Amino acid sequence: MRKQLRDDQWKQIEGLLPGKVGDRGRSGADNRLFVEAVLWIARTGSPWRDLPTQFGRWNSAYQRFARWSRAGVWHRVFATLGRERRFREVFIDSTIVRAHQHAAGAPQKNGAQALGRSRGGLTTKIHVVVDAIGHLIQGRLSAGQVHDVTQAQALLDGVPARCVVADKAYDAAALRQSIRDAGAKAVIPPRANRREPIRWSKAIYRHRNLVERFFCRIKHFRRIATRYDKLAERFASFVCLVGTFVCMQ
Incomplete structure (x- = not known):
């Protein structure tokens, strides 16, 4: 089975994860194996129960992923690694993700799940802003029918x-x-x-393909191309992790 992380990639995130020496509680001796397990799930789109035994018990990996999602670990890792971005030009856009039927049915008490209905079925929309080399700066989820412009100001904030x-x-x-x-x-x-004419730079606009290429790259991960997670929080964690991984390549 191919490895998910190179050594240099692991060194970039190793010190940002819970369980390192000095943290409270038990040390996470298998942090790298766990992160590679989550990347395997993201890449293949497989159910957690199909996680290969080389990564350990599937339920332990799933429960740990859920805990880290609730604690915002994946978002913090992304935010830390994303401090050095090229902000001269930024590109904003969204992409529709078809939601599998298993993504529906989460209890309302868990909050909005960013699921919408259309003629094509259940959908979620990923809104992103990327920098001048196509690396993710910020992202948001919404129901699939939500108009792009409604999320733009929140994405560009800060x-x-x-x-x-x-x-x-x-x-x-x-x-x-x-x-x-x-x-x-x-x-x-x-x-x-x-009605009124507006001037805009076609030369700069030609580079907007950077955000389209970013979507193509993250959708190589089947867990992003199709949403299987009931909770928006979990799906957003996969987007953060894959966005971080893509930026480290």
Whole structure:
């Protein structure tokens, strides 16, 4: 079975995980094996029960993944490794993910599950902003029918960009004003029904393929390409982990 992490990749995240020497409780001697187990699940899209025995007991790995998700471990690792991003230009977009029927049915008490219904069935939308080399800066989940522009300001909050690039789905006066107020330039082509002309840089807009390529890369992981998790928190953890892994390659 191929290894999921190179040694240099493991060194980048080793000190950010619970269970290291100096932490309270038992030391996590098998942290690397556990992270590789989660990456295997993400890559193959397999049920946890099908986790190969080389990674240990499937239920122990699942319960640990759930604990780390609740504690925000995967988000903290991503946030720490993502401090050095190239913010000159950022690119914002979203992608639809088909949700498997097993993703439905979580109790309402667990909160919103970012699931929507359409003619195609259950869907979730992943909204992201990536930097000038296509690395993830921030991400959000929503139901599949939610319009892209409604999530844009939250995604860009705290992102010190000089230029924000997006497609015409983000052509909204409020968003353009928000970008200007933050001291950045909006490179967003106008919708066909817009009356007043808007100037935008086609030369900069050509690089928007970076965010499309990011989606292609994370969807190589079948647990991202199709949502199997009932809880949005767990699916978001997979997105964070895979986004971190992609940025380390």
